Amino acid sequence: MGEKLDVSEGARIFKALQDLNLPPLSPLYIICGDQAHLPPWVLKPDRSDRKHYKPLTDTEALMISAPHQETVESIQEFEIVQAGLIEAVKEVWETLTDTEQWIYHMLVDVGLSMRLVALALGTPKTTFARRRDDIAQKIKNELLRHPAVIDYLER
Numbered sequence: 001m002g003e004k005l006d007v008s009e010g011a012r013i014f015k016a017l018q019d020l021n022l023p024p025l026s027p028l029y030i031i032c033g034d035q036a037h038l039p040p041w042v043l044k045p046d047r048s049d050r051k052h053y054k055p056l057t058d059t060e061a062l063m064i065s066a067p068h069q070e071t072v073e074s075i076q077e078f079e080i081v082q083a084g085l086i087e088a089v090k091e092v093w094e095t096l097t098d099t100e101q102w103i104y105h106m107l108v109d110v111g112l113s114m115r116l117v118a119l120a121l122g123t124p125k126t127t128f129a130r131r132r133d134d135i136a137q138k139i140k141n142e143l144l145r146h147p148a149v150i151d152y153l154e155r
Contacts, residue, residue, distance in 0.1 A: 018102070018120065054078070084148030092142040100135050107132065 054075050055061040061074040096104065106117045118128035143149050 015120070081148075081152060085152060088143060088146040088148045091146065092139055095142055096135070096138070100138075103132065103135060 055064055055072060056074060057076050058071075058074050061071045061077070065071045093101070103117060103121075106112045106120075107114065114128060114132060115125055118125050121128065123131070
């Protein structure tokens with residue numbers, strides 16, 4: 001505990017990693033089959049349990065709805081909406097520069113502290129904090145302009 005950390009050693013390691021120009025990780029979309037992202041009660045529909053049952057198609061959703069009642073969202077509709085949102089995130093990710101993607105990856109995916117990433121980039125903490133906030137604002141603004149996100153939020 002009494003040992004003093006050598007900050008320059010960490011900075012050299014990060015500089016070497018940055019010089020390797022490794023591609024940043026894109027957001028992951030792991031899909032194992034068509035219904036991997038659905039809750040367990042949807043994967044094995046039991047029509048007797050109406051509380052958790054989701055109709056497979058829009059037609060089935062319309063058929064099980066009572067008159068003058070809002071139709072339940074079907075799995076088919078849910079997947080279409082999810083695909084649109086995933087596409088929106090991919091498009092926004094592609095608008096970020098390589099450095100912005102790297103910063104996002106280090107902070108969010110790897111989980112490094114802001115102080116450590118600022119040290120690796122050789123910038124002061126407050127300057128880096130502003131840059132991090134600018135990246136977050138850019139992602140937010142681009143997502144809010146995307147039609148799929150607008151439609152989802154209006155629902």
